[in-house]
Amino acid sequence: MSKAAGKLKILKKTADKITHTTKLKTNIPAGMAAAGPPLGPMLGQRAINIAAFCKDFNTRTAEIKEGIPLPCRISVNSDRSYNLVIHSPPATFLLKQAAGIPRGAMQPGREIAGMITLKHLYEIAAIKIQDPPNTLLTMQQMCEMLVGIARTCGIKIVRELNPEEYAKFLEDRQAIVAEQKRELQEKREAKMLRTG
Template identity: 70%
Template sequence: MSKVASRLKALKKVTESVQHGKLKTNIPAGMAAAGPPLGPMLGQRGINIAAFCKDFNERTKDIKEGIPLPTRVTVHPDRSYELVIHKPPATYFLKQAAGIQRGAMQTGHEVTGKITLKHIYEIAKIKIEDPPLQVRSLESVCFMLCGIAKTLGLEIVKELDPKEYGEFLKERQAIVEQQKKELQEKKEAKMLRTG
């Protein structure tokens, strides 16, 4: 009886040391892998990493590979888990709609791109399917998206002329290249000071 009791005690210690609860992270569709950063996060919680990656990749096989998906994992004491995969982040959809790679470096001081009200409405129809947003009205999700668009530096317009917008994006690309160059120079100058 004492052997069984000591084994139960040892098992209890092992299960107490494993972190349970929720894990929130973005995982690229179809690209869950055992390596960092996902592997260590799952390993700390005692989840079978290979089985989780296979499960996630199977569930996201119909989505274009590499699209970031907000993922919520609830870990149970028996090391089983519940996996909830949300729609891609609003910033992803807004950048795709505007045809840009990144948002504003100085929010409120630069226009990074333009989107129409129709874009906002269509993105809201997709995002309202996410569990946290299901309790909100379509109108409130549209207002939320307008706020996110503003922080990205996107201008919301009623209509968009493709030729004019193409020229705007070419001009914007030159600005982005200049910003990247300035950032690189700052990094190099900082490394010289600290090195």
Template identity: 60%
Template sequence: MSKVLGKMKKIGKMGKKVVEKVDHSSKLRVNIPAGLASAAPPLGSQLGQRNINIEKFCKDFNNKTGNIKEGIPLPCRVKVKSDRSYDLVIHKPPTIYYLKQAAGIQKGRIKKGEVAGKITLKHLYEIAKIKLEDPPNALLNLEQMCQMIVGIARTCGIEIVREIDPEEYNQFLKDREVEVLRYREQLQLAKESKVLRTN
């Protein structure tokens, strides 16, 4: 019996060694709001898993994004080196962020087939030019980038039109805001009734 226990302990120790050697140098892909990196989860725990000095990283990121409007989501790629240092690549905000900004909306479509907002072809080209600067899109041309953005716009309910009548569109946005508020209220009521049912 003691021999068996001894073997089990040995196997346990070997397992421990294997666990300790797990490589956390995998590239971290994360969206961080400009100027707002903090040690709080989820970012803090993601950095901690990779043995990155959290305080140093947050300070570094916030300094690098100090010239960008606070809170804008920035996709980041972090490659960890064996000496715990890292390479930080900060990309332009996600396409969806630009589309919503151009359309003047906070929320994409709520239900299938709904038009959540509109942008012009000019907006489309401007966004495409900005997104072409991101390293992953380096091999794309303007036309391919535009096609990609058209697809993303379609999924979030943003229509691409030749021109927009400002007054008409303002009214559309006001009406839609009412719809979004109604939708949020329904969600809240559904959550509350679910809580009541479980109590």
């Protein structure tokens, strides 16, 4: 009887440690965590103290430029405390920043949205390899992964980049982007007329 009671006590101890909520994965702008949607409801569902979380996050990201999206992984413990892991900005964000473009290509493979040098690629790889999911990758594997991501954004990787020529390219590209935005708006309006 006492043996069974002892086993039951051990089982109860291990059962208390089980967390039934999934790890929350979300992007939060640096220094701009707020209690409102979409973050507030996500934290509230997991019984996290929203005000304390926002204060903690904003303090931990105070040195980072405000507004930069930061992928976060939040796991909740049984005592309602949480573990917050903040990753470096997404690779697409870093690649677009390096290329000096606000958005990627609408038709990757058919158009070039921007260009970066191999040096840019290596520097971004050095940042991204520090993220927990990438720690087991070699630098070569990280660079290869970034090459694939750059391709999906329509960013071309070159050995050298002439600043004057690239400035001209970006200027010409603005006209193409404006035309693409206009076409998208026309399609949206046409769809609204059909459904309205």
